[in-house]
Amino acid sequence: EAGVVQSPRYKIIEKKQPVAFWCNPISGHNTLYWYRQNLGQGPELLIRYENEEAVDDSQLPKDRFSAERLKGVDSTLKIQPAELGDSAVYLCASSLTGGQFFGPGTRLTVL
Amino acid sequence: QQQVKQSPQSLIVQKGGISIINCAYENTAFDYFPWYQQFPGKGPALLIAIRPDVSEKKEGRFTISFNKSAKQFSLHIMDSQPGDSATYFCAASKGQGAQKLVFGQGTRLTINP
Numbered sequence: 001e002a003g004v005v006q007s008p009r010y011k012i013i014e015k016k017q018p019v020a021f022w023c024n025p026i027s028g029h030n031t032l033y034w035y036r037q038n039l040g041q042g043p044e045l046l047i048r049y050e051n052e053e054a055v056d057d058s059q060l061p062k063d064r065f066s067a068e069r070l071k072g073v074d075s076t077l078k079i080q081p082a083e084l085g086d087s088a089v090y091l092c093a094s095s096l097t098g099g100q101f102f103g104p105g106t107r108l109t110v111l
Numbered sequence: 112q113q114q115v116k117q118s119p120q121s122l123i124v125q126k127g128g129i130s131i132i133n134c135a136y137e138n139t140a141f142d143y144f145p146w147y148q149q150f151p152g153k154g155p156a157l158l159i160a161i162r163p164d165v166s167e168k169k170e171g172r173f174t175i176s177f178n179k180s181a182k183q184f185s186l187h188i189m190d191s192q193p194g195d196s197a198t199y200f201c202a203a204s205k206g207q208g209a210q211k212l213v214f215g216q217g218t219r220l221t222i223n224p
Contacts, residue, residue, distance in 0.1 A: 004154070040216075040217070041216060041217065042117075042200045042202070042214025042215055042216055042217050043155065043200075043212075043214050044214070045211050045212065048211065056211060091154050091155070093154075099145055099157040099160060100157070100212060101157065102147075102154030102155045102156070103154050104152070104153055104154045105153075105154050
C-alpha cells in the first residue's frame with residue numbers, strides 16, 4: 001500500500017512569492033491534515049479535512065494561507081505571499097479510523 | 112499554552128541500554144496518546160499508542176507506561192539499537208481517529224554503538 005505522497009520535497013522561494021504544496025493521501029483515507037513543523041519542534045495542525053469539508057482550520061493564517069481538497073482526495077496548500085517566517089516543513093497526513101499517517105513533507109525555505 | 116510537555120530534549124544511550132522519554136499533559140479530555148518516530152528528512156511514523164484505560168502497552172522493544180492520575184506517560188525502548196537513533200514525539204488527542212493531535216517538542220535520541 002502506497003503511503004502519503006507529497007510534492008515537491010523541497011522548495012526555495014523569495015519572500016512575497018507564492019508557493020503551493022500538493023498531497024495525495026493513502027487510498028480510502030477520508031481525513032486529511034496539513035501540519036507545519038518548525039525546526040526542532042513538533043508538528044502543529046494547520047487544517048483538517050473530512051472528505052471535501054474543512055472541519056478545523058482555526059490554526060490556518062487565513063490572510064495568506066489557503067487550502068483545498070477537491071473531490072475529497074488530493075489536497076493543495078497555498079501560501080501567498082510567503083514571508084520569512086513561513087520557512088518550515090509542511091507535512092500532510094491522512095487517517096481513516098485509526099492513527100494518522102504522515103507523508104515525507106515539503107521543506108520550504110523563504111529567502 | 113503548551114498542552115503536552117516532553118522531556119528530555121535530547122538523550123544519549125549506549126547500545127543495549129534502556130531509553131526513556133517522558134511526557135506530561137494538561138487536558139484531561141485527552142484519551143489517545145501516540146508516539147511517533149521521525150528520521151531526518153522523513154515524516155513522523157506512528158510507533159505505538161495507548162488509551163487511558165490501560166496502564167501499559169508493549170510492542171516488541173517499545174513500551175508505553177501511562178499514569179492517568181499524574182497525567183503522564185512515557186516511552187521505554189528496551190535493548191536500544193543504533194537504528195533507533197531518531198527524534199521521538201509524544202502526542203495527545205481527544206479520540207483516536209480524525210482528531211487534532213497535539214505534539215510534544217520532541218526528543219532527539221542517539222544510541223551509541
